[in-house]
Amino acid sequence: MTGAALLRTALVHHLVSTGTISDPRIAAAFESVPRHVFVPHVPLQLAYADDVVPMKQDEAGVLTSSVSQPSIVALMLQQAAIRPGDRVLEIGSGGYNAALLRELAGPGGTVTTVDIDADVTKRARALLDEAGYGDVVVVCADGEFGVPEGAPYDRIVVTVTAWDIAPAWLRQLRPDGRIVVPLRLRGQTRSIAFDRVGEHLESRSTTMCGFVSMQGVGGHYERQEAGLTFDEDQEEEPHPEDGVLTLRRERRWSGIQALREEPLLDLYLWLASTLPGYCVLSGDDWPWVAAIATADSLAYVSTRPGRDDFHVELGCSGHGPNANVLMDRMLQQLCAWAGKQPTFQVHAVGPELPPGFHIARRHSYITVRWEDC
Ligand SMILES: C[S@@+](CC[C@H](N)C(=O)[O-])C[C@H]1O[C@@H](n2cnc3c(N)ncnc32)[C@H](O)[C@@H]1O
Structure with a gap:
């Protein structure tokens, strides 16, 4: 085994032993994808540490792009429950997570990844090719509008902090599809897995996380x-x-x-x-x-x-x-x-809303409901 392979196995062992990964298919995907290829500027030890790798900052020094922390990536993949044959859209590219999604969607599936930053998509394209994932489609565009050419999607995985569910994401999601999105609500960010139920979304799981903020028309709320x-x-x-x-x-x-x-x-x-x-x-x-x-x-x-x-x-x-x-x-x-737990629903602006606390967004209402645990 090479040094990279040994470090990768140790990372997978850590993620499995801490309970972060429970699905053997996700563990196998982490074993397969060479994370160091996607972060060529850092030493191998850092490439396989359970830590975020910063990739780009804006002029004010604010982080705008990173390769996400493996444990957050793993938790969101668990939430997404990608099945062989799924058509998957990733919003926010780094290459690494797209490669993991490609492993999980298998030969019968497709993966499209979109990023607003041309530097990011150029790098992701080159590194995905180098790592052997040349069939991942990389698009440079504002992810607020999804990627209509590849729709409909079984799964949409958003890897940038969002304030709202963009109408295009709903339009491009299959009727029984799932979207996993780090949603910022009242100053806190949680990755929420939503299933589409008719014309609205219902949460299935939630986990705390942190991501860089969405840029483009869906930013600044x-x-x-x-x-x-x-x-x-x-x-x-x-x-x-x-x-x-x-x-x-x-x-x-x-x-x-x-x-x-x-x-x-x-x-x-x-x-x-x-x-x-x-x-x-x-x-x-x-x-x-x-x-x-x-x-x-x-x-x-x-x-x-x-x-x-x-x-x-x-x-x-x-x-x-x-x-x-x-x-x-x-x-x-x-x-x-008394330890109550939240569940979430997303409805388009307009229809009658279910009981609960409603947060009005530009395109939707996010309803928070509380259950005794
Ligand atoms: C945390 S990084 C993505 C990490 C990546 N998925 C990985 O494999 O680790 C978030 C990315 O979202 C991108 N981004 C920000 N706003 C966006 C938007 N409106 N549409 C698409 N991408 C956006 C940033 O340029 C950044 O590269």
């Missing part, structure tokens, strides 16, 4: 105001002046214990679903944290040491004349959450 991040549909939400955090801080504690390492993203989405004025507080001196705002006050989730080293107690902090009202509301919803 968030706005920053005084250190707070709101979604585009929250344009009516008021926010306090910049200095609110310098006002006296009040604190309250809920008695609820959470695991110290547990990401609280489900809780945060619950707060987003139930509290007007929801936003995300972040900044150089602040962790990323769920908040609610009014024109003069702010409250946000806080933690303090819990019953042992592994737990923290949840509570909230507030600033401003209405801090107590906001903290009361937040504490009430912290207590009501």
